[in-house]
Amino acid sequence: MVAVAALGFLVVLEFAARRYGLPGPITNQVREVVFAPKSGGLLYAAMALMMVVLTWRQRCIAVAAAIGIDLAFSLVRWAVGAETTGGHPFGNGALWVILGCAVIAVTRRTGPERALLLKGVGLGLLLVTGRKTGDTWLLITSKTRPAVLDQYVATADHALGNPSWLVGRAVTATGPVGFNVLDVVYGQLAVAAVVVALYQLRGVAVERRFPGHHLVRTFLVIGLLGPAFYMIFPVVGPIFAYGTGTDYWATVSLWSPDIPSSGHWAVADLWPQTPSPINVPLPMPFDEITPRNCMPSLHTAWAVALFVHSRKGPRVLRYAGTFWLVATLVATLGFGYHYGVDLIAGVVFALTVEAALRSFDRGWDRSGIRLVAYGAAVFAALLVSYRFLPLEMAEHPWVYGPLLLLAMTSVVYGYVRTTTAWEPRATPRGPAAPAGVRAAAGTRV
Structure with missing residues (x-):
C-alpha cells in the first residue's frame, strides 16, 4: 500500500512538472542511469544504505562493481567527447548496482531473503527519489506562487x-x-x-x-x-x-x-x-x-x-x-x-x-x-x-x-x-551472590 501511494505521488509530480515543460522526478531519475548524475555522492550514499542488508563479501563486490561501471562510463564519455556539465562524473555505477540488486532479489532470492534485499533496495532508492521529489516540489512552488x-x-x-x-x-x-x-x-x-x-x-x-x-x-x-x-x-x-x-x-x-x-x-x-x-x-x-x-x-x-x-x-x-x-x-x-x-x-x-x-x-x-x-x-x-x-x-x-x-x-x-x-529503564543490579548460592539456585529439584 505504501509503495503504491509513493508511486502515485511520483506520477502526480511528474505530470505537474510536465505541465510547466520540465522533466519530473521519474524522468530525472531514469536519465541518471546513463547521463551524468546531479549528485554522485548522494547515489553512493544511497548504495551504502542499500548495502546494510548485504554481507561483507557482497558489499566488497558491490563497491568494486560500482567503481568499475563508473570507470567504464568515464572512458566512454571521454571517447565520444561527452560533457558532464551540470552533473558529476561518477555515480552511475552506484545506481546500476542498486538496480542490479533489485533484479537479483526478484530473480535469485525467495522468501525472507528476497524481502530483506528489496527493503534495502527500496531504502536506497527512497533517498535518491526523495531528492528528485524535492527538486520538483521547489519547481512547483516557484511556478504557482x-x-x-x-x-x-x-x-x-x-x-x-x-x-x-x-x-x-x-x-x-x-x-x-x-x-x-x-x-x-x-x-x-x-x-x-x-x-x-x-x-x-x-x-x-x-x-x-x-x-x-x-x-x-x-x-x-x-x-x-x-x-x-x-x-x-x-x-x-x-x-x-x-x-x-x-x-x-x-x-x-x-x-x-x-x-x-x-x-x-x-x-x-x-x-x-x-x-x-x-x-x-x-x-x-x-x-x-x-x-x-x-x-x-x-x-x-x-x-x-x-x-x-x-x-x-x-x-x-x-x-x-x-x-x-x-x-x-x-x-x-x-x-x-x-x-x-x-x-x-x-x-x-x-x-x-x-x-x-x-x-x-x-x-x-x-x-x-x-x-x-x-x-x-x-x-x-x-x-x-x-x-x-x-x-x-x-x-x-x-x-x-x-x-x-x-x-x-x-x-x-x-x-x-x-x-x-519512553526509554526502557535498566533494572538496578545488586551485589553478586556468592558462588555457592548461585550454584544452589541453579540446581533443579
Missing part, C-alpha cells in the same frame, strides 16, 4: 534582532575559508545523515530485519511534508528579497552560479549590510525561478533530526551531530537563505515529526498524542503570528523575541521529557 511573503517574515525577524543580517556579515568577514567549510556542511547534509543512519542500521545484515525507527524515516517524512508549507507560506529568503541574489556572492568570488540572479526582483540591495526597514508588510511579486523554500527551514529540521538521532552513537558521532547542527544553523543564516524565524519554525517542525514517528512506532498513547498535538499547535501559532502580527512583533521585540524562543524551548523540553520517559 507568484507573490512571496518575505516582507512579513523580515518584519517579524526584528523581534529576534535580524540574525540573518548579523550572521551574514560575520560569514562574509571569514572570507573564502569559512564560507567553503559552511558550504560543504550545508551541501552534504544528506551524506552526513547517511553516516548516522548506517550506524543505526549496522546490525541489519546480522539480525535480518530493520529497526522500527531510524533517521532515514524522519528525513523522508520531513522532506515530504515540509514543501506543503512552502505553498501555504511562500518565502524566498533575504539574499533574494533584500539582496542581489547570487550576484552578491559572485562579487566576493565565493559563490557557485547554480542559481540565477534575482536581484532585480528584490525590495532593495540591503542584505547583509543594512537591516530591512520596519514598514507595513505586503505580498511582493517575484520571479518564476527562485524556490519559495524558507518557511519552515527544512535544512534546520534535517539538522535537528540528525542531531537527535546521533545522541545514542559513540562520542565521535555525537560530536559530529552537534557540529553539523551548529554549522547548518550558521550557514542557513549566513548565506542569506533563511530568516531567524524560519529556523525556529524548523526546529518545532522537526521535533513534531520525530515525535509523531516515534509515537507511531511504539503505539499511540496519551503522552505521544499530547506531544504531537502540542508541537503542531505551536507550529501553527508561529506561522499565524508571522503572517498577522509581524508589525507588532517588530515594534515590541523585548516581548515577542523571548516569546518566540520560549515557544520553541517548550517544544524542545516537552520532546526531551516525553521521549526520556
